[in-house]
Amino acid sequence: xxxxxxxxxxxxxxxxxxxxxxxxxxxxxxxxxxxxxxxxxxxxxxxxxxxxxxxxxxxxxxxxxxxxxxxxxxxxxxxxxxxxxxxxxxxxxxxxxxxxxxxxxxxxxxxxxxxxxxxxxxxxxxxxxxxxxxxxxxxxxxxxxxxxxxxxxxxxxxxxxxxxxxxxxxxxxxxxxxxxxxxxxxxxxxxxxxxxxxxxxxxxxxxxxxxxxxxxxxxxxxxxxxxxxxxxxxxxxxxxxxxxxxxxxxxxxxxxxxxxxxxxxxxxxxxxxxxxxxxxxxxxxxxxxxxxxxxxxxxxxxxxxxxxxxxxxxxxxxxxxxxxxxxxxxxxxxxxxxxxxxxxxxxxxxxxxxxxxxxxxxxxxxxxxxxxxxxxxxxxxxxxxxxxxxxxxxxxxxxxxxxxxxxxxxxxxxxxxxxxxxxxxxxxxxxxxxxxxxxxxxxxxxxxxxxxxxxxxxxxxxxxxxxxxxxxxxxxxxxxxxxxxxxxxxxxxxxxxxxxxxxxxxxxxxxxxxxxxxxxxxxxxxxxxxxxxxxxxxxxxxxxxxxxxxxxxxxxxxxxxxxxxxxxxxxxxxxxxxxxxxxxxxxxxxxxxxxxxxxxxxxxxxxxxxxxxxxxxxxxxxxxxxxxxxxxxxxxxxxxxxxxxxxxxxxxxxxxxxx
Numbered sequence: 029x030x031x032x033x034x035x036x037x038x039x040x041x042x043x044x045x046x047x048x049x050x051x052x053x054x055x056x057x058x059x060x061x062x063x064x065x066x067x068x069x070x071x072x073x074x075x076x077x078x079x080x081x082x083x084x085x086x087x088x089x090x091x092x093x094x095x096x097x098x099x100x101x102x103x104x105x106x107x108x109x110x111x112x113x114x115x116x117x118x119x120x121x122x123x124x125x126x127x128x129x130x131x132x133x134x135x136x137x138x139x140x141x142x143x144x145x146x147x148x149x150x151x152x153x154x155x156x157x158x159x160x161x162x163x164x165x166x167x168x169x170x171x172x173x174x175x176x177x178x179x180x181x182x183x184x185x186x187x188x189x190x191x192x193x194x195x196x197x198x199x200x201x202x203x204x205x206x207x208x209x210x211x212x213x214x215x216x217x218x219x220x221x222x223x224x225x226x227x228x229x230x231x232x233x234x235x236x237x238x239x240x241x242x243x244x245x246x247x248x249x250x251x252x253x254x255x256x257x258x259x260x261x262x263x264x265x266x267x268x269x270x271x272x273x274x275x276x277x278x279x280x281x282x283x284x285x286x287x288x289x290x291x292x293x294x295x296x297x298x299x300x301x302x303x304x305x306x307x308x309x310x311x312x313x314x315x316x317x318x319x320x321x322x323x324x325x326x327x328x329x330x331x332x333x334x335x336x337x338x339x340x341x342x343x344x345x346x347x348x349x350x351x352x353x354x355x356x357x358x359x360x361x362x363x364x365x366x367x368x369x370x371x372x373x374x375x376x377x378x379x380x381x382x383x384x385x386x387x388x389x390x391x392x393x394x395x396x397x398x399x400x401x402x403x404x405x406x407x408x409x410x411x412x413x414x415x416x417x418x419x420x421x422x423x424x425x426x427x428x429x430x431x432x433x434x435x436x437x438x439x440x441x442x443x444x445x446x447x448x449x450x451x452x453x454x455x456x457x458x459x460x461x462x463x464x465x466x467x468x469x470x471x472x473x474x475x476x477x478x479x480x481x482x483x484x485x486x487x488x489x490x491x492x493x494x495x496x497x498x499x500x501x502x503x504x505x506x507x508x509x510x511x512x513x514x515x516x517x518x519x520x521x522x523x524x525x526x527x528x529x530x531x532x533x534x535x536x537x538x539x540x541x542x543x544x545x546x547x548x549x550x551x552x553x554x555x556x557x558x559x560x561x562x563x564x565x566x567x568x569x570x571x572x573x574x575x576x577x578x579x580x581x582x583x584x585x586x587x588x589x590x591x592x593x594x595x596x597x598x599x600x601x602x603x604x605x606x607x608x609x610x611x612x613x614x615x616x617x618x619x620x621x622x623x624x625x626x627x628x629x630x631x632x633x634x635x636x637x638x639x640x641x642x643x644x645x646x647x648x649x650x651x652x653x654x655x656x657x658x659x660x661x662x663x664x665x666x667x668x669x670x671x672x673x674x675x676x677x678x679x680x681x682x683x684x685x686x687x
Contacts, residue, residue, distance in 0.1 A: 034293045035069060036312030037303025038286060041258075042066045043315040045265045047322040047349060050155070051342040058268025060149075061282040063164045064226050064275065065261065066319075068286040070168055071230020078176055079238045082183045092176050094372055097379045099316075100165065102364040103356050105382040107320045108134065111158055112389070114328045120583050121398030123156065123331070128393025130159040135383045135390070137169040144218040150270035153644070156331055158324040163218050170220045171227050191235065194228060201225035202277070209273040210429035210492065216275065223275060226283050233290045245292060253292035254299035260285030273492055311350075317361060318353035325349055331580075404583060411588045415579055415640040416650050418460035420475070425456055427479035429493040434504035438475045440464075445472020446512040448505050450554075453479045454646070455517035457653035458568060462515065465657040474511070476501045482523035483551040502554055506561035514558045515660060517568040519646065521602055523547050548609065556614045566660055567613070569606065571622040571652065572599045572632040574645040581634045591635035596627055620663070622648070625655045 042065035049059025077095075081087040108131065115127045126146070133142035140163035147154050154160055182190035202225040208216030216222045236242055245253075264282040272278050293300045302308065311318070325345050329337045337345070363369050370378075393399065404412065418424075424438035439445055440463025447466065449459035459475035466473060478501075481494035485502055488495060505511055524544050558565045574581065574593045585591045600607075610619060626632050626641050634642060641652035648656065 033295070033304035033309050034289065034300045035073070035303075036315075037305065037308035038065065038069060038289055039312035039315040040308045040310075041261060041303070042069065042286075043318050044311065046161075047318065047346055050161075050323060050326055051346050052339070053342070056265060057270070058265045058272065060270075060274075061261070061264045061268060061279070064279050064282045065286045066164065067168070067223065067226035068230040068233070068283050068290070071171075071227035072233045072287075072290050073230070074172065075175075075179070075231040075234035076237065078179050079183075079234060082180065083238075087176075087180060089176060089180075092172075094375060096169070096172065097375050098364050098370075099361075100169070101379050101382065102360045103317050103320055104134070104162075104165070105378075105386070106356060106360050107324065108159075108386050111324050111328075114324075115158070116399075118328060118331050119398070120577075120580050121400040121403050122579055123398070124393055124403070125398030125400075127158060128390045128398065130157065130162070131386050131390030132394070133166070134159055134162045135386050137166045139163050140166040140170075140218040140220070144215050148214050149217050156327050158327040160327070161319065161323040167218075167220050167223050168227070171224055175227075175231070194231060194235070198225040198228035198232070201228065202280075205279070206276045209276045212430075213273070213428055213492070226275070226279065229283050229287050230290070233287050236291070243291070247296065250292045250294055251297050251299075253288050254294075254297045257285040257288030257292065258299050258302070260288070271491060314350070314353040314357040317356035318349055321352045321356065322346070322349040325352075336575075405588075408582055408588045411582050411591075411635055411638050411640060412579060414638070414649060414651055415582075415643050417643045417647065418457045418650060418653075420460055421456050424459070424475050425453065425477050425479060426497070427481075427493070429496075431478060431493045431497045434476060434497075434501045437501075440473040440475070441467055441470060442472035444510045445474050446510055447471060447473040447515065448476060448508075448511045448513070449473060449515045449517065450476045450501060450505060451517040452481050452519055452523075453477060454519045454570065454648070455515070455568075457643075457648050457650055458515065458517050458656060461650055461653035461657035462660065464654065465661050476505065482547050483518060483520075483554055484547075485550045485554045485557070487546055487550050498554070502557050506557050506563070512564060513566070514563045515566045515568060516555065516558075518551070519570050520551065520606055521570045521573075522646075523551075524605060525602075544605075548612075552613060555617055559614045559616055565614075565617045567617055567619045568656060568660070569603075569619065569621050571642070571646070571648050571656075572626060573602070574634050574642060577645050578634045578640050578642045578649075582640070585635075588635065589638040591633065593626075593632040593634040596623070596630055596632060599623060599627070599632055618663075620656065620659060622652075622656050625659060626652065 042062040044062070045056045045059030046062035047059075048056040049062075053059075078087065078092070081091075111127075115124060119127055130139055130142060133139040139159060143149070143154075143157070143160060143163050147157070149160070149163075178193075179190070182193065201221060201223070205216055205222040205225065208222050260281045264278075264285070268274070268278065289299060289303070293303060295301070295304055325348060326337075326342065329341065329345055333341075364375070396402075400409070420438060424432075426432035438459075440460070447462060449455050449462060451458075455477045456475070459473055459477065463473040478494060478497050481491055481498060484491070484495040484498045486499065505514060524547055555565055555567065572594055578591075581591050581593070582588045594602075613619070623632060626636070634640065639651045640649045641655075643649040
């Protein structure tokens with residue numbers, strides 16, 4: 029097989045954006061498409077090798093898997109071994125258990141299935157998973173478990189049928205991906221049936237290039253097509269974001285771009301010169317090791333840093349990644365590819381021994397619940413038992429285009445409740461706690477919550493389904509005569525400014541003044557809609573965020589029965605924009621501030637009276653939500669109009685006059 033420098037350069041184009049995206053550099057908002065480029069490259073290279081061997085009559089399935097073992101396992105095993113001490117010393121039991129499960133999944137090449145079950149790729153919690161990135165290795169190995177056999181079956185018999193089946197399978201996979209981003213975006217992102225078409229694009233490139241006379245294009249066509257391919261990749265890296273439905277037809281931009289480079293780039297073209305430069309080829313050669321090392325380094329740094337790693341630290345870790353990548357390539361990857369140093373028995377023996385070792389460690393970590401009894405004290409365990417989310421969180425919440433219709437909303441204490449809880453994921457525990465609070469009075473509560481959905485009534489929103497669901501839910505609540513009380517709860521600070529970076533607020537580029545104004549206007553419109561429909565409206569503002577996950581804070585505290593969160597000074601700065609504009613809310617809206625229940629004059633708490641107020645770093649626990657729900661029910665001055673004396677310092681209300 030002829031060596032092509034531009035393909036190694038394309039590997040660099042794939043790996044660098046992925047690393048920078050995971051490091052949090054927002055300029056590379058679509059950096060995750062580097063994985064899609066890798067899929068195309070992999071499909072092309074491996075299919076090219078297979079076709080060459082089939083044509084020469086030298087194909088052996090044993091040889092194929094030996095090459096895969098030499099290519100994948102040595103650097104992977106080194107990485108897993110390096111992760112073990114950091115996981116033991118830095119991860120709390122829940123995270124250690126999750127890490128142990130991922131060890132088993134990585135060795136069995138099923139980590140894409142595990143992470144599909146655990147979290148969305150773009151959730152903030154995913155940033156803390158050291159082995160999250162191995163999902164793409166699992167997809168490739170699952171593909172290569174079947175593809176060589178498929179190719180061998182059809183190659184000698186009917187190549188036209190082979191081509192038809194390959195094209196048909198790729199189109200079916202792409203169609204499934206387009207359908208899946210609306211129905212189940214997480215499964216669509218992680219699983220082979222909706223990713224296989226990307227590998228198939230590379231395989232089709234290889235099939236085309238194997239034909240007699242293929243690639244005989246004029247210099248002008250080569251130049252324009254290869255530059256167009258680079259441009260398509262560049263657009264996807266810099267214009268896409270985590271909100272882009274993926275891998276739908278949008279993924280055609282980076283994958284077809286990669287295919288155009290494979291098919292048309294040559295040393296004489298501009299794209300070929302760029303990609304074939306010494307620097308790009310150098311990065312491309314170490315790209316596999318760089319991909320392996322980057323995510324654990326970044327994830328463990330996030331676990332270790334109380335305030336979140338600074339951009340300077342993240343940049344330093346990116347440099348460290350490249351240094352380790354070079355060492356891994358030079359002293360692990362290259363030697364194991366040398367058959368004179370390591371023969372087939374040694375390679376397969378190494379593969380079996382390493383697999384058994386990491387499988388064993390993973391099973392022990394899972395069975396011991398992340399070594400919980402060793403890593404926590406009885407007092408910590410007592411408090412940790414209160415770190416609980418709503419038992420109805422999964423069943424009653426919704427997201428995506430295939431969202432739960434408002435008429436199918438979960439109901440507590442009866443189907444026609446007079447209470448409605450409306451908002452994003454921060455309203456879930458509040459709905460459940462309000463149902464518990466009102467159970468004795470037989471008043472029903474209905475839950476209307478959509479994950480990550482900022483106020484988006486009567487405006488387009490980048491979150492699939494969010495705007496449509498908001499309109500339907502708001503109109504449904506307003507029109508339902510049974511609903512008298514509406515509790516609105518959003519993570520409004522983050523809707524306007526994005527997640528905090530440790531305890532310091534940041535302003536992501538996507539949170540412009542124009543977008544912030546649109547969100548706030550929509551927030552007011554939603555409240556006005558409820559008020560004009562004759563509903564009593566209570567706004568529960570965002571609870572103070574924590575600097576880290578509450579379970580980590582509990583394990584680090586000298587006394588886990590009382591654990592600090594952030595200072596009131598920080599929370600006041602974080603809340604300034606919202607507090608300054610509360611007077612703009614519609615007349616009659618009553619406002620509850622959870623910090624009056626969770627904080628004193630100096631500090632906000634993660635744990636009070638040996639009970640956790642949160643179950644992660646920003647969502648209230650069922651106990652914390654219970655305190656708020658009790659205040660909502662106890663603080664209702666319904667016997668008089670707005671302006672009555674309030675029963676709790678947590679409460680304020682908008683003036684009676686309209687704003």
